[in-house]
Amino acid sequence: MRTALLLLLATVVPWALPLVAQPAAPLANLYDRTRLSLNGEWAYIVEPFGRAIDNRNIRRDFPADQQAQPGGPLIEYDWEASPTLQVPGDWNHQDPTLWHYEGAVWHRKRFGAEVPDGMRAFLCFEAANYIAHVFLNNEKLGVHEGGFTPFAFEVTDHLRAGADANSLVVAVDNTRRAHQIPSKRFDWWNYGGLTRPVWIVLVPDTHIHDYTVRFDDTDGDVITAEVVLDGPDRGEQPVTLRIPELNVEATATTGLTGVATMQVRPEGLTRWSPEDPQRYTVSIEAGADRVEEPMGFRTVAVRGTDILVNGEPVFLRGISIHEEAFDAQGRRATSPEDLRALMETAKGLNTNFVRLAHYPHSEQMTRLADSLGLLVWSEVPIYWEDITYNNPQTLGLARAMVEAMVERDKNRASIIIWSVANETPIEEHRLTFLRTLIQDVRTLDPTRLVSAALKSTSVDAAAADGAGGSVAAAVDPNRRIQLVDDPLGAYLDVLAVNTYVGWYGTAYPDAIQHVEWRTPFDKPMVLSEFGAGALHGHRGDKMEMWTEEFQAYLLDETMKVAVETPFMRGTAPWLLKDFRSPRRWHGRFQQFWNRKGLVSETGAQKLAYDTMADWYRRLADQWPSPTTGSDD
Secondary structure: OHHHHHHHHHHHHHHHHOOOOOOOOOOOOHOOOOOEEEEEEEEEEEEEEOOOOOOOOOOOOHHHOOOOOOOOOOOOOHHOOOOOEOOOOOOHHHHHHHHOOOOEEEEEEEEEEOOOOEEEEEEEEEOOOOOEEEEEEOEEEEEEEEEEEOOOOOOOOOOOOOOOOOEEEHHHHHHHOOOOOOOOOOOOOOOEOOOOEEEEEEOOOOEEEEEEEEEOEEEEEEEEEEEEOOOOOOOOOEEEEOOOHHOEEEEOOOOOOOOOEOOOOOOOOOOOOOOOOEEEEEEEEEEEEEEEEEOOOOOOEEEOEEEEEEEEEOOOEEEEEOOOOOOOOOEEEEHHHHHHHHHHHHHHHOEEEEEEOOOOOHHHHHHHHHHHHHEEEOOOEEEEEOOOOOHHHHHHHHHHHHHHHHEEEEHOOOEEEEEEEOOOOOOHHHHHHHHHHHHHHHHHHOOEEEEEEHHHHHHEEHHHHHOOOHHHHHHOOOOOEEEOOHHHHHHHHHHEEEOOOOOOOOOHHHHHHEEEEOOOOOOEEEEEEEOOOOOOOOOOOOOOOOOOHHHHHHHHHHHHHOOOOOOEEOOOOOOOEEEEEOOOOOOOOOOEEEOOOOOOOOOEEOOOHHHHHHHHHHHHHOOOOOOOOOOO
């Protein structure tokens, strides 16, 4: 749990504890709480020099919510005359002048809220990119850093009764900095703002603050629930767990710290799986508080080079996804409709797996995965070589992000893999950094697998086979070994590798025919990225770059090699849809879009979509002994 890990951080790395006011541990299961939505229109002020946060004065004291008075001091802003943004939402697509903007934008929302006797109030943010300074009624509540994780502040004693009596001001700054995660360089659009919902949540004085429900079958089917109460009466309180469909009811009493643990052995339980995403209503009750949500129960493990779900080997038929909406302009996916469209388009590929890249996606995405039967890879944005791996501040941020990711989604049956990195360099500081994160993940959640998207080394086949060469090399003199020997692999449960043979370097899709994958680790491996760019509607020869035919052919050739590799246990092409990136400059084919999507930015299918859907249909029918696919 969060409190335990903070104490661990204080003991092991004292610098990891924040030096400024920080948010409280978020409440579990926001969606089954009494909530007041703060979504909708917010006034905003652009503050491009970012000085108002640290240099407040009477002329631009944004949190004070002042108004100019005749004969009074000069005030150089007026919230009532300010334009508005929709929250949740990014500022980039809502204000054309802010499309490329990186800096501070102040947001203000007036609202009324009543806190009944015997209740407490929490101000909950599902995410803000990247640093958020939060003020309520001119009092600074604290600061949160990290663009994709939830945070909350208790505001019971800060709220004022009466319509529009409260002024909430949030300065959000998406400036890229060297110590941050991700750092200055990354390959997606830096959408700024309050990009996920904002709520006032009401709970009883003593309430269910967190809970973990786990399933294990090592000694028969066992469900273990750990419940954490918070409040003045948290100690020695009865807590009841119910699962009506399984005739389960159990009660335990909390200790002095407010923690209760109970175990049950249900009969007739159907395990959650991609083929049958069975979920049961789990309710937890303690005093005046009660929460419930649908949950699935399944196991995941590795055995040799197999990934096992419910004890059975699986091949992960996947696709990588960015949290960007289908939209001709490009914007952060924010609404339930945006998120469902992404997940259902992924499901239409005959997938059983999604890689949610390169940061924790909305909780609504992982809940959709639970209901749709999609296994999930969730990761933190430890991205590329720019991370300051020798900086204790950066490591502290990374550990906090890992903790927030795991704690939020630990009850989702769909999530089977936590990833700690993407395409990071092989060097000493990075290895120490990532080993720390892996240890944290396993402490927080020993029930799931750990991975990271690695890079491979291209090795000459003759050299790899020895001076005498080999029969295989004689048969195919162009054969190349793609070696996955990153020392981080020793600490992972599942190897994963990003590969663009046939696109970057050698731009010939049939180059992949000569590739042989090797690794010294006896572990399952997933192709976590591969693919090619194609502009929707640009048709031509399969050997012509940027055509739909080229993209489809390269994916087909890569899949042929993947399914013939003995230890390959999954594929996740890059990626579902074209997405915005400032690193994609081609004036004809890209225009600041990464064009590797199987569908366009608006959702129009390319030839590659059908190519992958056909592969996954056959793999679903034939695994674990798939054919090599059709010839072109």
